[in-house]
Amino acid sequence: DTGVSQDPRHKITKRGQNVTFRCDPISEHNRLYWYRQTLGQGPEFLTYFQNEAQLEKSRLLSDRFSAERPKGSFSTLEIQRTEQGDSAMYLCASSQAGGSHNEQFFGPGTRLTVL
Amino acid sequence: LAKTTQPISMDSYEGQEVNITCSHNNIATNDYITWYQQFPSQGPRFIIQGYKTKVTNEVASLFIPADRKSSTLSLPRVSLSDTAVYYCLVAASGTYKYIFGTGTRLKVLA
Numbered sequence A: 001d002t003g004v005s006q007d008p009r010h011k012i013t014k015r016g017q018n019v020t021f022r023c024d025p026i027s028e029h030n031r032l033y034w035y036r037q038t039l040g041q042g043p044e045f046l047t048y049f050q051n052e053a054q055l056e057k058s059r060l061l062s063d064r065f066s067a068e069r070p071k072g073s074f075s076t077l078e079i080q081r082t083e084q085g086d087s088a089m090y091l092c093a094s095s096q097a098g099g100s101h102n103e104q105f106f107g108p109g110t111r112l113t114v115l
Numbered sequence B: 001l002a003k004t005t006q007p008i009s010m011d012s013y014e015g016q017e018v019n020i021t022c023s024h025n026n027i028a029t030n031d032y033i034t035w036y037q038q039f040p041s042q043g044p045r046f047i048i049q050g051y052k053t054k055v056t057n058e059v060a061s062l063f064i065p066a067d068r069k070s071s072t073l074s075l076p077r078v079s080l081s082d083t084a085v086y087y088c089l090v091a092a093s094g095t096y097k098y099i100f101g102t103g104t105r106l107k108v109l110a
Helices: none
Strands: A005-007 A010-013 A019-024 A031-037 A044-050 A053-057 A065-068 A075-079 A088-095 A110-114 B009-013 B018-023 B033-038 B045-050 B053-056 B061-064 B070-075 B084-090 B104-109
Touching: A005 A088, A010 A019, A019 A088, A019 A110, A031 A075, A044 A065, A075 A088, B009 B018, B018 B084, B018 B104, B033 B061, B033 B070, B045 B053, B045 B061, B045 B070, B070 B084
Parallel strands: A010 A110, B009 B104
Antiparallel strands: A005 A019, A019 A075, A031 A044, A031 A088, A044 A053, A065 A075, A088 A110, B018 B070, B033 B045, B033 B084, B053 B061, B061 B070, B084 B104
16 A cells, blocks of 8 residues: 555553654655644644755744754654643645646545643 | 635435536636545545646546636545545745645545
8 A cells, every 4th residue: 555654543641751653645745734633623733844945834833832844754753741631633634746736536534632 | 825715514315416616716827726535544645736727637627717716626426435635736936835725625425
């Protein structure tokens, strides 16, 4: 399967702990996006990478959130000092250079539960 | 930033045509309109994209009027497996902050 993969699929953590999620985009895609989705809502944009450069960050991405894409391939999203309000599905998507930014391919998501 | 508005939910019966309209009054000149489908516990999946007039692929059609302030996704002859949430997406002008609409929950009944 050469689609977008995310790991882990589920994460349960206690408030105050740090968590890290990984996203592996489709191999030839140089654009990578992170979204957050809560129950009953549409995905909310968090951040965007083109290759290893983080070109856009949402105000939703507070100081406790950091994302990296060190070699322009996989990406990680870290949440420090988790809060119950961080409980959500975290979605990663990728797209190909030269195409419309809207042609994004999504992974299955990582569902985070903060107790 | 371009914002979209869609009906919250719709019901239909198998075999019917379903039309879901999205309003995007502040769409920018270079923005494209894209529709995604999402099943529970899965990431959204691309359905169709267009800029103006009409676009058709193997699963849907997209109608966009001349003023581009709205668009209509048309699903021909829906089946039970089309039960999902459908999102209208407009690229935010000048940035990469893609804004999904509230989504329309389509329920297809037997």
